[in-house]
Amino acid sequence: MQATFRVLRYNPEKDNKPHFEDYTLDVHPTMTVLDVLHQIKWNYDGTLSFRRSCAHGICGSDGIKINGKNALACSILLKVINLKKVVTIEPLPHFPIIKDLIVDMTDFYQKLETVKPYLIVNNPAPVEGERRQSNEDAEKLFESAKCILCACCTTSCPSTWSDENYLGPAALLKAYRFVFDTRDEASDERLDIIDTPDGAWRCHTIFNCNACCPKEINITWHISQLKKAVSTREL
Amino acid sequence: MIHKYDVLIVGAGGAGLRAAVEIPKEYTCAVISKVFPTRSHTGTAQGGVCAALANEEDDSWEYHAFDTVKGSDYLGDQDSIEVMCQDAVRAVIELEHMGVPFSRTPDGKIAQRQFGGHTKPENPNDPNSRRLPVKRACYSADRTGHVMLHTLYENCLKNQVKFFSEYFVTDLILEDNICKGIVTIDIATSEIHVFHAKTVMFATGGFGRVFRITSNAHVGTGDGCALVYNAGLPLEDMEFFQFHPTGLWRLGILVSEAARGEGGILRNKDGERFMERYAPTVKDLAPRDMVSRAILTEIREGRGILGSDGTYYINLDLMHLGKKLIDEKLPEITGFARTYLGVEPTKESVPIQPTAHYAMGGIPTNVDAEVIADEKGTIVKGFYSAGECACVSVHGGNRLGTNSLLDIVVFGRRGGKKMVEYLKNAEHTEFKVDPAEKTRTLLDGVLNKKGTENIAKIRREMQEVMMDKCGIFRNEKELGEALVKIRELKERYCNASIQDKGVIFNMDLMEAIELENMLELAETIVVSAAVRTESRGAHSREDFPKRDDVNWMKHTFIWKPEDGKDSEIKYKPVTITRYKPMERKY
Ligand SMILES: Cc1cc2nc3c(=O)[nH]c(=O)nc-3n(C[C@H](O)[C@H](O)[C@H](O)COP(=O)(O)OP(=O)(O)OC[C@H]3O[C@@H](n4cnc5c(N)ncnc54)[C@H](O)[C@@H]3O)c2cc1C
Ligand code: SF4
Ligand code: SF4
Ligand code: FES
Numbered sequence: 001m002q003a004t005f006r007v008l009r010y011n012p013e014k015d016n017k018p019h020f021e022d023y024t025l026d027v028h029p030t031m032t033v034l035d036v037l038h039q040i041k042w043n044y045d046g047t048l049s050f051r052r053s054c055a056h057g058i059c060g061s062d063g064i065k066i067n068g069k070n071a072l073a074c075s076i077l078l079k080v081i082n083l084k085k086v087v088t089i090e091p092l093p094h095f096p097i098i099k100d101l102i103v104d105m106t107d108f109y110q111k112l113e114t115v116k117p118y119l120i121v122n123n124p125a126p127v128e129g130e131r132r133q134s135n136e137d138a139e140k141l142f143e144s145a146k147c148i149l150c151a152c153c154t155t156s157c158p159s160t161w162s163d164e165n166y167l168g169p170a171a172l173l174k175a176y177r178f179v180f181d182t183r184d185e186a187s188d189e190r191l192d193i194i195d196t197p198d199g200a201w202r203c204h205t206i207f208n209c210n211a212c213c214p215k216e217i218n219i220t221w222h223i224s225q226l227k228k229a230v231s232t233r234e235l
Numbered sequence: 236m237i238h239k240y241d242v243l244i245v246g247a248g249g250a251g252l253r254a255a256v257e258i259p260k261e262y263t264c265a266v267i268s269k270v271f272p273t274r275s276h277t278g279t280a281q282g283g284v285c286a287a288l289a290n291e292e293d294d295s296w297e298y299h300a301f302d303t304v305k306g307s308d309y310l311g312d313q314d315s316i317e318v319m320c321q322d323a324v325r326a327v328i329e330l331e332h333m334g335v336p337f338s339r340t341p342d343g344k345i346a347q348r349q350f351g352g353h354t355k356p357e358n359p360n361d362p363n364s365r366r367l368p369v370k371r372a373c374y375s376a377d378r379t380g381h382v383m384l385h386t387l388y389e390n391c392l393k394n395q396v397k398f399f400s401e402y403f404v405t406d407l408i409l410e411d412n413i414c415k416g417i418v419t420i421d422i423a424t425s426e427i428h429v430f431h432a433k434t435v436m437f438a439t440g441g442f443g444r445v446f447r448i449t450s451n452a453h454v455g456t457g458d459g460c461a462l463v464y465n466a467g468l469p470l471e472d473m474e475f476f477q478f479h480p481t482g483l484w485r486l487g488i489l490v491s492e493a494a495r496g497e498g499g500i501l502r503n504k505d506g507e508r509f510m511e512r513y514a515p516t517v518k519d520l521a522p523r524d525m526v527s528r529a530i531l532t533e534i535r536e537g538r539g540i541l542g543s544d545g546t547y548y549i550n551l552d553l554m555h556l557g558k559k560l561i562d563e564k565l566p567e568i569t570g571f572a573r574t575y576l577g578v579e580p581t582k583e584s585v586p587i588q589p590t591a592h593y594a595m596g597g598i599p600t601n602v603d604a605e606v607i608a609d610e611k612g613t614i615v616k617g618f619y620s621a622g623e624c625a626c627v628s629v630h631g632g633n634r635l636g637t638n639s640l641l642d643i644v645v646f647g648r649r650g651g652k653k654m655v656e657y658l659k660n661a662e663h664t665e666f667k668v669d670p671a672e673k674t675r676t677l678l679d680g681v682l683n684k685k686g687t688e689n690i691a692k693i694r695r696e697m698q699e700v701m702m703d704k705c706g707i708f709r710n711e712k713e714l715g716e717a718l719v720k721i722r723e724l725k726e727r728y729c730n731a732s733i734q735d736k737g738v739i740f741n742m743d744l745m746e747a748i749e750l751e752n753m754l755e756l757a758e759t760i761v762v763s764a765a766v767r768t769e770s771r772g773a774h775s776r777e778d779f780p781k782r783d784d785v786n787w788m789k790h791t792f793i794w795k796p797e798d799g800k801d802s803e804i805k806y807k808p809v810t811i812t813r814y815k816p817m818e819r820k821y
Contacts, residue, residue, distance in 0.1 A: 013737045030575075041742075042691035046734030049742045051270075053452040056488045056571055058381060059274040075574060098423060099740045105271075118389035119334030130331040132343035141336045142375070145382055149273055181336070 003027045003083040005036055007048065008090040010097050018097060021045075022086065029079035033066055033089065037073055037101075050101040057214055060148030063155075064101050065090040070152035070212040092155040108151050111167050115175040115193055120186035137182045144177040144222055146215045153209035153219055165198040169209040169219045172200055176222040179229060188233070195230045203227075237429045239663060240265045240397075242654055243417060245404050245459060246438030247272035249380070249643035250622025250650075252387035254436050254604075255396045256333075257651025262658055265397045265430065267404060267419060269454060269745070272388045276440050276452045276623075277643065280380020281491035281568060282350060283372030284330070284640035286323035290344040291370040296320045298355045299371060301362075303638060304814045306352040306522050307631025308772035308782065310472070310790070312810040315602045315627045319638075319645050326644045327373050335386045337375050345373045348564075349496040352522040352635040352821075366821075368520050372637040377493050377567045380640060402428065403745055405674045407435070407462045408666060412608060414618035415664050418674045422745065425678065425738035427671050433661040434654040436619040437463065437598060437606075438647065445753050445760065446591035446706065447698035450482055450489035459624045461752035463598050464759065468608055468615065469792040469805075471626040472596035473756070474763035474774045477634055478707050480526035482590025484548040486575055490568045490587060492636040495519045497564055500552045501530070502584065503538040514821040521821045524633040524773040527589040531707050542586065550584035557581075589707060593634050595773065596763075597626040599792065599807075604650030610792050610807035617661065619654055621646040628790060631809075632772020681747045686730030690743070693724050693731060694750050697757055705761050710777040714765040721757050728754060755795070762802050763791045784816050 002024055010018035023040050031039075034052055041048045050073070051061040057075040064073050067081065067088050081087055095103035125131060147170065154160055154168035167175075175194050179187045194200045200223055209219045240263045244251045247268035258264040268275065287294040300320040304311055331337060331345060338346040347370040354366035375382045391398075399419070406418035416431045439459025443451025464470050480501070481490040495501070501519050503509050513529040514521035521529075530549050533539055539547030553561060553569070558581045561569050569580040578585055598620040599607045604627075606618040622643045629642055700720045704713035728751060735743035769783035770776045789806040796802045 011737060011739065013739055030577075032575075042689075046690075046743045047737070049735070049740050051274075053270055053274050053454045054276070054279050055453060056279070056575070058279050058567070059270075059276075059452065061270065061274045077574065079577075102740050109271075113392060118393040119386075120393075125332040130328050130337075130345050133339055134343050135339035135341070135346070138336055138339045138375075142378075145336050145375075145385070146378065148278075148381070149271075181334070183334070 001027055001083065003078070004086045005040070006086050006088045007040070009048070009100055011047070011099055027078055027083070029077065031078050032074050033076045033078070034062055034073035036078070049099050058148060060150035063092050063150040063152045065092060070156045072150060072152070072214045075214050092151055094155045094161055105151060108154055108168070108170065111171040112149070112174055114167065115171050116186065116190055117174045117178065119178065119181065119184055120189070121183065122185050131183050133182050140180055141177055143217055144173050146217055147173055148215060150214060152212045152214060156208040156212050158206055158208060159202045159204060163198060163202055166202040167194065167199050169203070169223065172203065172223050172226060173217065173219050176226055179226060191230050191233060194226055200226045200230065236426065237431055238265070239431045241433050241658055243267065243430050243432040243434070244436045244438060245417060246275070246440060246622065247388070247398065248275035248438060248440050248622060249277040249383055249387060249640065250647040251436065251438035252384070252391055253644045253647030254438060254621060254651035256387065256390050256394060257648055258655060262655070265399055266391070267399045267402045267430070269401065269403045269422070271400045272398060273385055275384060276455055278381045278384040279452065279489070280640055281377040281489065282493035282496065283348060283374035283379045283637045284327060284383065285350065285353060285371045285637035286327040286373060286641065287320070287371055288324055288327065288345060288347060288373065290340055291347045293359065294355055294369055294371055296323060298369065299323065299353070301814060302353050303629065303635055305819060306633055306635040308633055308819055309631065309784070309788065309816040310628070310771055310809055311631030312628050313812040313814055314810045315629045317812060318602050319629050319642060322645050323641050326641060326648070330383060330386065330644065333386050333390050335375065335382050337373060348372050348374055348493060349520060350636045351492045351495065351520045351526070353637070354517065365516060368517055372493070372496065374493065376563070377491055377565050383640060403748070404458060404462065405677055405748065406670070407466045408670045409466045409615070409618070410667050413616040413664055415666060416670065418670055420674065420678070422740055425741055425744070427674050429670050431663055431666070433663055434617045434619065434657055436604070436621065436650055436654065437624055438620065438622040439624045441594040441623040442753060442756050443591045443594070445698065445701050445757050447702040448482060448487040448588065449591040450479055450487055451591070456749035456753050457594070457624070457756045458749065458752045460597050461755045464755055464795050467795065468606065469599060469794045470596060470759050471599040471792055472628060472763070472790050473759040473793060474767050474791060475595035475632050475772055476591060476760060477523055477593040477595060477773045478527040478589040479523055479592035480530055480589050481551055481587040483571060483575055484542060484586035484588050485544070485546065487590035488571050488575060489590065489592070490551060490571070490585060494551060494553060494565055494568060497560060498556050501526070502550045502552050503533045504540045505538060509533055509538070517821045522633055522635060524775070525821065527707050528775060530589055540586065548586040548588050551587045552584045553580045554582060554584070591702070593639065594623055595626065595628070595630040595632065595634055597624045600625045600627055602627065602649065603653040604646050605653060610805045617657065619650040621650040632774060677748070681733060681744055682736055684732035686732050688727045688731035690731050690733060690747050690750055693728055694753070697721065697724050697754060701757055701760070705764055708775050708777050709764055711765065714761055717761045718758070718765065721754065721761055725754050725758070759793050759802070763793050766804055767791060788816065
């Protein structure tokens with residue numbers, strides 16, 4: 001079967017601005033979009049550049065925009081795409097393009113760091129053995145801890161587009177991961193950080209983020225829990 | 236550009252990050268990685284990290300050590316294995332204290348599950364009694380590596396560790412047996428950055444990408460091992476490469492042993508639970524080398540299932556586990572089966588085949604992660620290595636599942652501690668020659684290559700020949716053919732060119748350098764496999780089907796040959812403390 005892929009190309013060494021290029025190739029429904037990119041790179045145009053590593057949706061390297069929707073190249077099989085039409089492949093929106101499908105994620109990583117994404121404890125750990133936590137409490141963290149930092153959510157969020165200081169869904173999700181960890185002792189500090197106009201309150205529950213999270217995390221729900229935590233602590 | 240640091244850690248997987256956490260603030264430390272830290276391969280580990288916590292049932296570190304020795308087919312060094320298993324409980328508790336969100340038992344302790352090759356004696360008073368599977372693998376659903384990697388990275392952020400992400404290491408500076416630093420390319424600009432250091436650690440991970448069907452990430456190309464080999468240091472036990480029995484058919488994506496730990500069963504085309512024939516006591520939970528051979532034997536003897544593309548597979552049956560258990564404990568891997576094969580594991584069997592998974596061999600080190608320069612154990616000053624790229628050797632001929640996530644935190648930490656000790660009296664030693672020279676030549680060479688050969692094609696041919704002739708079963712004839720082919724590919728590589736001549740994020744360039752590295756490693760694997768005329772662990776010779784303890788209780792050390800000569804091979808005896816070699820039956 002043949003299909004055509006319209007891929008955004010941009011090499012700042014040569015191009016003034018990004019442009020699209022079409023590649024038509026033989027494909028199979030069980031191929032992933034990452035396979036397609038590799039085919040193009042290895043058989044047609046070696047200059048095509050993109051990030052990838054694990055090839056099965058766990059390292060978070062290859063977030064891109066496929067037919068207008070953010071997703072991981074390695075996790076989208078061709079069988080879920082309408083191949084009768086040209087398939088458009090672009091880098092994640094909003095971030096500056098470094099080259100082709102590679103974007104500059106510095107801002108994304110920096111925002112993550114502002115929520116103090118690590119366990120903070122003042123009381124010493126038990127001399128022997130683990131800190132106890134019920135399995136129910138542990139499982140409250142699992143969905144947020146699934147995040148692979150692919151930035152599909154943050155770059156799809158209209159609030160991110162309109163407010164460059166907005167922390168964004170991924171950083172807020174990370175805040176949840178620690179605020180709701182029964183072992184953590186710095187919830188207040190973190191709630192202070194997100195209880196700002198550019199924090200949790202910038203989220204207008206538009207659900208774009210949920211719709212494209214490759215790990216199917218209900219990000220909006222997690223953000224709403226943070227908002228609740230902020231409100232109840234003020235009482 | 237030249238940077239100066241006290242400590243340099245190459246690799247931001249579990250081993251590198253754990254080492255970084257160990258370096259106190261008074262020393263400057265940088266971690267260098269060709270991918271952003273959380274993209275490292277450790278994040279793909281699913282099943283668990285083992286320690287005899289005895290949270291679910293009685294267990295002891297001695298049982299764990301015995302299993303590791305036996306699993307290694309008696310090639311593991313028993314002093315190192317004792318160190319690792321004794322330290323395991325502390326290491327896993329420490330991970331919990333750092334913040335790893337583990338699954339929990341009803342009383343709030345870290346939950347544990349069964350894993351292949353992990354056992355305890357049926358009668359605790361009789362160490363020789365029948366051994367039964369034990370719950371020793373600590374887990375967080377089937378995302379254990381992911382949460383460990385993220386937690387370690389988060390702890391590095393907390394400690395304000397300096398990262399150089401997307402820097403590609405191209406050279407190791409070794410002069411007079413002292414490691415002085417490394418050379419890198421900043422991938423974003425292709426600029427050369429030299430890092431001058433008092434101590435260097437390589438935690439660069441494995442090289443499964445040498446084989447066609449693999450569970451390893453695209454970045455698993457063994458650069459660190461190749462750099463060490465090119466610098467004139469030996470590599471150890473390269474013939475021992477583990478094939479994991481359950482990769483998704485045709486793709487190699489891993490279905491963790493946790494699937495069998497939770498009760499999954501392998502069946503051939505007649506629906507027979509064939510592992511009962513190969514390992515009557517532990518059945519589907521036999522060690523990986525044995526299960527992989529059993530699968531291939533079933534297929535060779537006509538009991539595989541014929542797939543749509545003419546290749547054969549075996550079924551992994553999870554249906555009887557029920558939807559609830561599958562969703563709770565194996566969500567990721569069943570998700571892979573759904574996404575990539577369109578198979579619904581709660582209703583259908585999952586087609587699997589063995590997949591190249593783990594390098595037992597690598598950079599030889601002692602128990603303190605100090606790199607050794609020869610079979611006598613001579614230490615290379617200021618140079619350390621830990622994790623999958625290193626060979627301590629705790630895994631010997633075959634690694635037990637969940638022992639690698641343990642290995643990386645135990646030896647990452649030990650290496651970190653040893654570096655700190657070394658730093659007390661260490662100085663920056665001046666370079667004798669321009670350290671960047673070789674990398675400049677490399678860059679110019681690759682960028683200006685004019686030949687007609689294609690990098691992707693050479694890589695494919697290497698992966699095919701390694702899979703077909705140097706895979707699960709080996710013999711003299713095919714290894715000979717493989718060697719001829721690899722050498723031919725090395726020549727063809729010299730005549731290959733790349734299309735991208737730019738300096739910004741030149742992925743073509745990286746792939747070319749990675750291929751050059753992999754071709755070196757492929758050669759060491761084939762040569763080491765050819766000289767070892769016995770079958771042990773993952774190294775299975777059809778022409779020498781028996782383990783030969785009289786002649787082969789020793790590790791292979793291989794050095795890079797001078798042009799046109801044969802590789803130099805020497806041997807180091809296995810360290811035995813308390814476990815005498817026995818026949819390996821399960
Ligand atoms: C799918 C899968 C599942 C697994 N599951 C388990 C499990 O359940 N339990 C278990 O114990 N083990 C498991 N393993 C094995 C285990 O995950 C790995 O052996 C271990 O994580 C390796 O860690 P590491 O720190 O040594 O290397 P990696 O995590 O591979 O890190 C290597 C680092 O080196 C860097 N690097 C490499 N080359 C260069 C270069 N040229 N320049 C700069 N940086 C470089 C990379 O960027 C990376 O940061 C699994 C392995 C796979 C493939
Ligand atoms: S729900 Fe909130 S975070 Fe998600 S896209 Fe909408 S505004 Fe952004
Ligand atoms: S929440 Fe989902 S989409 Fe956002 S970074 Fe994490 S994994 Fe990616
Ligand atoms: S390549 Fe790792 S998530 Fe796609």
